[in-house]
Amino acid sequence: MAKHLKLPALALSTLLAGVLAAQVQAHGNVTPQAVDTTGLTPLGAEWADTNPYRDPSPDFDRAVEIGASAYNQNCARCHGLEAISGGIAPDLRLLTPDFDGDEWFKYRVINGAVRDGAVYMPKMADTLSQEALWAIRTYLDTRHVEE
Template identity: 50%
Template sequence: MKHKFRIAAGAVAVAAAALTSLWANAHGNVVPQAVDTTGLPALGDKWREENPYRTNKLALKIGASAYGQNCARCHGLEAVSGGIAPDLRLLDRDCTGIKNEKKDACYKEIDNYFLTSIRHGKVRNGAVYMPPFEGVFNQEAMWAIKTYLESRRAAD
């Protein structure tokens, strides 16, 4: 299944360009959209290990819009995957059913995985499954998107 997305071109840049034009043809606008995070508590240069905005309503709003503009074309509208990329409502599913501190530790681990995934994208053997978002938007925007995804979580 995953290999369906493999792109033959060797260079990452070429693969990225190919993927971009593929999506441009299929789904219209694919230029990554800047995310305005004005109003969110600033996070500074150090990468957080945990979502600092879990209950922040503005983060939820900013994240919903940022998700729609940057992620939905692959991961599906409102995080409901059409099968092209993983369903991000299920990102936390391994934490379901875990109790107390262990549950918090589990969410923290998923937060880390999420941040790594969007900072670096998903690139293996020169094939770009997902482009990196580091440098496209800031850490504040990344966690705002996570806050939105938590609101779309399949189960708690």
């Protein structure tokens, strides 16, 4: 899991907090947008350990479609349009489309990222469903690039 983590140096993260605060202000409300997951197999309250919609799941195509739009509405302002990071937050194309990548993805969307009381990333799972988040993860699978 640690190999996906690119912790910036302390000075850099302080700078990042400033950039992020400005970014958040510029974009106003950061409340996640509701995602319509109609057509995807419902997953219940318990979190799956690995992406249930990954190819060859029958849900794959629909998940990519829903995930692309949900990503652009909820994650792109920090992680970049089409998952190409502008440097504010990690480039999510680097997450490997396997169990390790899933584990780290799940950890971050459930826990967010808070350091010294500053919210770098909100707890996305508080407002987006498990179905919506795995759909985003499925979309990210299709955007994967090797480092």
